[in-house]
Amino acid sequence: MLTVFPKLGSAFTVIMQVRQNGAMSQSANQDRLTFWANEAANLHWHKSPTKTLDWSAAPFAKWFDDGKINASFNCLDRHVNAGLGDRIALYFEGEPGDTATYTYRELTAAVKRAANALVALGIGEGDRVAIYMPHIAEAIIAMQAVARIGAIHSVVFGGFSAESLRSRIQDAGAKLVITADGGFRKGKATALKPAVDEALADNHCPTVEHVLVVRRTSQPVDTHPRDVEWADAMAAAEAEHVAHGFDAENPLFILYTSGTTGKPKGILHTTGGYLAQVASSHRTVFDLKPESDVYWCTADVGWITGHSYVAYGPLANGASQVIYEGTPDTPDHGRWWQIIEKYRVSILYTAPTAIRSFMKLGRAIPDGYDLTSLRVLGSVGEPINPEAHNWYGSVIGGERAPIVDTWWQTETGAIMISPLPFITKTKAGSAQTPMPGISIAILDEAGNEVGREQAGLLVITEPWPSMLRGIWGDPVRFRDTYWSQFDGKYFAGDGAKYDKDGDIWLLGRVDDVMNVSGHRLSTAEIESALVSHRWVAEAAVVGAADETTGQAVVAFVILRQDEIHDAGADHEISKILRDHVAHEIGPIAKPRQIMVVSELPKTRSGKIMRRLLRDVAESRPIGDVTTLADSSVMGAIGEKLAGGATD
Numbered sequence: 001m002l003t004v005f006p007k008l009g010s011a012f013t014v015i016m017q018v019r020q021n022g023a024m025s026q027s028a029n030q031d032r033l034t035f036w037a038n039e040a041a042n043l044h045w046h047k048s049p050t051k052t053l054d055w056s057a058a059p060f061a062k063w064f065d066d067g068k069i070n071a072s073f074n075c076l077d078r079h080v081n082a083g084l085g086d087r088i089a090l091y092f093e094g095e096p097g098d099t100a101t102y103t104y105r106e107l108t109a110a111v112k113r114a115a116n117a118l119v120a121l122g123i124g125e126g127d128r129v130a131i132y133m134p135h136i137a138e139a140i141i142a143m144q145a146v147a148r149i150g151a152i153h154s155v156v157f158g159g160f161s162a163e164s165l166r167s168r169i170q171d172a173g174a175k176l177v178i179t180a181d182g183g184f185r186k187g188k189a190t191a192l193k194p195a196v197d198e199a200l201a202d203n204h205c206p207t208v209e210h211v212l213v214v215r216r217t218s219q220p221v222d223t224h225p226r227d228v229e230w231a232d233a234m235a236a237a238e239a240e241h242v243a244h245g246f247d248a249e250n251p252l253f254i255l256y257t258s259g260t261t262g263k264p265k266g267i268l269h270t271t272g273g274y275l276a277q278v279a280s281s282h283r284t285v286f287d288l289k290p291e292s293d294v295y296w297c298t299a300d301v302g303w304i305t306g307h308s309y310v311a312y313g314p315l316a317n318g319a320s321q322v323i324y325e326g327t328p329d330t331p332d333h334g335r336w337w338q339i340i341e342k343y344r345v346s347i348l349y350t351a352p353t354a355i356r357s358f359m360k361l362g363r364a365i366p367d368g369y370d371l372t373s374l375r376v377l378g379s380v381g382e383p384i385n386p387e388a389h390n391w392y393g394s395v396i397g398g399e400r401a402p403i404v405d406t407w408w409q410t411e412t413g414a415i416m417i418s419p420l421p422f423i424t425k426t427k428a429g430s431a432q433t434p435m436p437g438i439s440i441a442i443l444d445e446a447g448n449e450v451g452r453e454q455a456g457l458l459v460i461t462e463p464w465p466s467m468l469r470g471i472w473g474d475p476v477r478f479r480d481t482y483w484s485q486f487d488g489k490y491f492a493g494d495g496a497k498y499d500k501d502g503d504i505w506l507l508g509r510v511d512d513v514m515n516v517s518g519h520r521l522s523t524a525e526i527e528s529a530l531v532s533h534r535w536v537a538e539a540a541v542v543g544a545a546d547e548t549t550g551q552a553v554v555a556f557v558i559l560r561q562d563e564i565h566d567a568g569a570d571h572e573i574s575k576i577l578r579d580h581v582a583h584e585i586g587p588i589a590k591p592r593q594i595m596v597v598s599e600l601p602k603t604r605s606g607k608i609m610r611r612l613l614r615d616v617a618e619s620r621p622i623g624d625v626t627t628l629a630d631s632s633v634m635g636a637i638g639e640k641l642a643g644g645a646t647d
């Protein structure tokens with residue numbers, strides 16, 4: 001087991017790597033807990049905790065259990081009270097070019113009003129609030145306001161469909177939905193409110209009492225008696241709001257993520273441990289100097305990165321950050337670099353997919369901008385291939401700025417494996433070392449540690465403060481998914497190996513979860529969206545390697561002969577089915593390709609052999625077919641595809 005923790009009192013400059021066979025020693029354990037207690041002490045506690053970890057009901061952890069804390073107070077009032085009220089908290093850049101800045105004082109005032117507005121709408125401690133918004137300042141204000149009153153937010157990415165939004169609202173039992181008329185994307189106003197109306201239609205979500213609507217685009221929207229205008233609610237709200245301390249284990253948010261079944265999991269995070277670890281990791285991974293850095297994380301608030309490293313970590317650390325509403329190509333492909341030049345961004349945190357798409361466009365575009373302010377570059381969401389790593393470091397970072405390749409998950413809440421800039425000598429493609437206070441192991445199927453240069457399964461061997469506390473409403477699934485493979489250890493679902501120096505390399509998911517542009521998608525979820533169409537009898541989905549997006553969704557479908565008389569040619573069917581998936585889940589889940597086939601390769605026990613389908617999708621020779629129930633199936637698929645039956 002590799003345990004990494006700093007020597008007490010020596011901050012992060014000394015990292016001890018303790019390699020042991022067996023259980024972690026008492027003293028190492030004690031150091032780890034003392035380390036986290038010290039990190040938590042950097043926050044403001046309404047009542048300081050006397051306990052660090054309670055693991056007696058494992059895998060249900062309690063951190064800082066007897067402490068009382070308010071996440072929003074820590075992100076806002078604390079800085080104003082410390083004399084930093086004039087520091088910029090947010091530089092908002094809208095896609096059409098409109099801008100807004102919020103100092104910490106202004107952001108605090110906005111969140112206080114919003115908190116009062118929520119209370120006026122009947123929201124209180126423990127209530128769930130769904131947030132379905134574009135990436136605008138009001139989304140962060142809404143999250144902070146929900147947290148401030150001890151309610152629980154469930155942010156649903158604005159790119160998800162009405163259907164996905166509905167199932168998330170239902171699962172969480174949300175009492176309020178906060179949305180906007182729409183947002184700006186690719187030079188156009190896109191609509192969000194109609195999806196909320198569709199999700200709530202026909203009393204599908206009876207728990208929802210109100211919909212709070214921010215006007216972003218001035219598009220006409222249908223109104224309902226339950227709707228409340230954000231601007232009116234803010235104007236009517238009291239300006240002052242006193243933040244109370246809530247139990248450290250009070251739920252902070254639910255965030256849905258894809259698993260191996262068709263139903264997304266509501267990952268539950270609580271307050272004290274989460275905030276302690278996101279603030280600590282944000283400071284160390286990016287070498288943050290809050291008084292001088294301008295930080296920009298490009299993730300949307302709809303994802304965990306937008307929670308931990310936009311809405312909470314940077315604000316908890318009193319940092320100044322940029323948020324940009326739109327896409328990188330609007331009005332032209334220089335938009336990101338123009339933003340970096342304009343705000344003198346010094347820390348950039350983004351995903352390899354973005355880097356690869358910029359790489360394809362050539363260096364002339366970024367070379368046209370002054371990027372010399374950049375001093376630390378971060379990568380997240382998927383493995384960064386060495387070519388993209390080198391391009392990022394040289395073209396964007398000017399060979400000056402180190403790259404931190406950060407591995408973590410919605411479930412871990414915070415960065416778990418990453419080099420530390422200016423301390424770790426970085427290696428292209430490797431996330432390298434566990435963070436201080438984090439214990440990682442790589443095991444074989446039987447639970448034994450693998451040797452160096454051998455692939456195994458990544459596990460986290462000791463609880464950590466920002467760990468998920470469960471799956472909303474489903475404790476059995478929580479145990480089964482994460483804690484049943486290796487007793488008492490968290491199974492991440494990723495393959496990994498140590499290289500000869502003991503650095504960690506991530507090898508991708510080992511389950512039926514795909515990673516498309518750094519977004520997690522479930523094969524089962526897309527398969528069930530496909531079979532919900534009346535033409536589709538059976539579907540199998542695989543993630544195929546893709547030069548830009550890392551993986552792409554490729555689907556194989558068997559059509560219902562009795563239903564397809566009105567369907568048209570295969571390529572027309574594919575188009576309609578692709579659109580159907582986008583409608584059911586959201587455009588991010590749209591298959592790159594749909595292949596119409598007459599059989600699917602299955603084992604004798606009826607399990608679809610995705611490995612073989614991946615061979616087809618990646619145009620490789622078909623692998624071993626001996627375990628197929630009917631070995632002629634792959635030949636038939638090959639023939640059908642050779643006949644041009646793809647999208």
Ligand code: PRX
Nearest residue numbers: 380381382383405406407408409410506520
């Ligand atoms: O497979 C790993 C991959 O993304 C998964 C987690 O996805 P999600 O919960 O959506 O969170 C993404 C942002 C934290 C992981 O199981 N992943 C994330 N970061 C990396 C990565 N794979 C390789 N290298 C990374 N740096």
